[in-house]
Amino acid sequence: MAIVGLTEVLLLASEGEPPGLLxxxxxxxxxxxxxxxxxxxxxxxxxxxxxxxxxxxxxxxxxxxxxxxxxxxxxxxxxxxxxxxxxxxxxxxxxxxxxxxxxxxxxxxxxxxxxxxxxxxxxxxxxxxxxxxxxxxxxxxxxxxxxxxxxxxxxxxxxxxxxxxxxxxxxxxxxxxxxxxxxxxxxxxxxAALLQFLHMWVAAFLAVGLVVSGVYAFGMLRGRVDAHHRLGFTVPFVFASVAAIVQPLIGHVLGMKIHDEQPAKLAAFELAQTTEGPAPLRLGGVLIDGEVRWALTIPRLGSIIARNSWDAPVPGLDDVPRSQWPPVNLTHLAFQSMVGIGTLLAAVTVVYWLARWRGHDLLMNRWFLRVSVVTGPLAVLAIESGWVATEVGRQPWTVWQVLTTADAASRSSGLWWSYIAVLIIYLGMTVGAVVVLRSMARRWRAGEEDLPSPYGPPQAEPVP
CATH class of the missing domain: 1.20.58 (Methane Monooxygenase Hydroxylase; Chain G, domain 1)
Structure with missing residues (x-):
């Protein structure tokens, strides 16, 4: 009954929309x-x-x-x-x-x-x-x-x-x-295919590189500072470092294309109520009752980032019919989370390589190792934020200016049951993955090497 009641509440919250949309x-x-x-x-x-x-x-x-x-x-x-x-x-x-x-x-x-x-x-x-x-x-x-x-x-x-x-x-x-x-x-x-692919491809190397290097940084924090952990940290960190430097350049070009193709999304990214030129960059902030609150405004930087110009105008939400506005606050905060985290990760990689160039071994620095452990989850969060920004920012369209999301969605209210089933399946897979990977790591540390794996050959029977 509790599930049915929750479903009814959520359906009422989306009154006028297909029951399967939410x-x-x-x-x-x-x-x-x-x-x-x-x-x-x-x-x-x-x-x-x-x-x-x-x-x-x-x-x-x-x-x-x-x-x-x-x-x-x-x-x-x-x-x-x-x-x-x-x-x-x-x-x-x-x-x-x-x-x-x-x-x-x-x-x-x-x-x-x-x-x-x-x-x-x-x-x-x-x-x-x-x-x-x-x-x-x-x-x-x-x-x-x-x-x-x-x-x-x-x-x-x-x-x-x-x-x-x-x-x-x-x-x-x-x-x-x-x-x-x-x-x-x-x-x-x-x-749009090539640029979006490059953005995602580089993001994958950034996230995986920092997640894997973070695992070995955690091991070094536990005292396992050996050749295995050093190499396990360095190789993925090199990939992540290149990705962290290249990614802002790709994102910049992609952002300029959004100005031409999806001005409503760009306006939400920039939290721009009206068209401004030169446009400021607003860090943080939310739109409440038609007013931007709690934002740090940096003059002209919005035009530089979005238009590659010192004073080019950035479109505002006033140029878009109200019915076609995306969820502005969610789009803006997701975009800024992606950009902010990406900037932080690039700074971490630059600091590491500058220190190494100057002869400092940051792998012996516990504070750097702690930061490295955190960078992996942050990189994953940046990917998730980027997808939220691009998908939510396109609303109310599934296919831009062709098919609305309301028209694309199923009309069945029974989708709540499949949603619950998916949550249970994914929770089970998450728990299973954590248990299996932790077990493998524990056995490797104990000296076992020939562990079974999916798609791998069967283990050889011991010779009597």
Whole structure:
């Protein structure tokens, strides 16, 4: 009864909207927010494993080879869990958004098909890589990581291209209310696809690099300052450092395109009520009763960041019909969280490399190690905030200026039950992942190396 009562309250809160809209939004947010972390590992982790494995072969470095073995087993566990969450997402697209998939399925079918093929290729080569230890020539074994990494990249591009298409629809014509003249290649390679993919691709390396390096920083805080932990910290931190420096440049270019294509989203990002030129940058703040409160205003910086100009105007919400405003405060705070965290992470990486250049070993500094442990969760939070900003900022449109979210959503109020089921499934997978990974780490510390893993070969029976 309590669940039914809660459902009624939430449905009343969205009076005038389809009964399936709110649960569809909630379920998709949870599913995507959970899966994006695992997807990031699928994109970035193979490249990091390749680096340490190659180092082990070229330098005959047993520490590096040991890292490659361990990281591959962790990757297999995360991939197995991601397969479940990805399968859930594939069903959710049709279940939650029949107005989108029923009308534009022909337009979006190509990238989804390629994403499925990429998933299978990645799984196949992950299995070959796990099975290949001590069974294949070392360099041939190393090369099996390349198609695995490429499959992760292609799969990510395909998924991000669908989201980019929602922001910049292309590849079809609407005649008399019907979708015709479908060109799936043009839809897949729409004008926003490349930049959005680069933004997500670099974000994956930033998040995974800092999460993995943070694990080894935590180990060093516990006194395990050895070659294994130093190398385990350094390799992913190098990837994260490059990503942290490059990401603001990509974000800047992407922000300038948003000005041309989605001015309402940019106005919400900047918390701009009216068109201003030069426009200030507002740090923090919220819009209450038509008034911006508690914001720190920096003159002209908004024009510089959003328009790459000293005095170019930034569009305001007054240029947008009130019915087409996105949720302004949520969009603004999510965007500023992403940018603020990204700036902080870039500063951490710059400090580390400057100190190293000056001859200071920050891996012996407990304060730096503590900061490194925190950077991983912060990077994940930045990814989540970025997706909230881009998705919520596009509202009330699912497909920009073509299909509203209300028209895309299911009409079924029974979606609350599937939402509850998804919460239970994802909670179980989260607990399972934590238990399995902690168990693996504990056994590795105890000296065990030949641990079983998903997609890996069976353990050899002990010789009597």
């Amino acid at each position: 649960p569809a939004r909630q379920q998709m947010a949870v599913s995507l927010g959970w899966h994006i972390v695992l997807a990031s590992f699928g994109v970035a982790f193979p490249a990091m494993i390749f680096v340490v494995h190659r180092r082990g072969i070229v330098r005959n470095d047993d520490v590096a080879l040991g890292l490659a073995r361990r990281w591959a087993k962790v990757s297999a566990v995360l991939f197995a869990i991601g397969a479940v969450s990805g399968t859930v997402l594939s069903f959710e697209m049709g279940l939650l958004w029949p107005g989108l998939m029923g009308r534009f399925g022909d337009v979006l079918g190509l990238p989804f098909a390629f994403e499925g093929l990429s998933f299978f290729v990645e799984a196949i080569f992950l299995g070959i890589y796990l099975y290949g230890w001590d069974r294949m020539p070392p360099r041939r074994h190393l090369m099996t990581l390349i198609p695995m990494a490429l499959a992760g990249i292609v799969g990510t591009f395909c998924v991000v291209s669908v989201n980019a298409w929602m922001n910049h629809p292309a590849g079809f014509v609407i005649r008399d209310g019907e979708v015709t003249d479908v060109n799936p290649w043009r839809a897949m390679f729409n004008e």
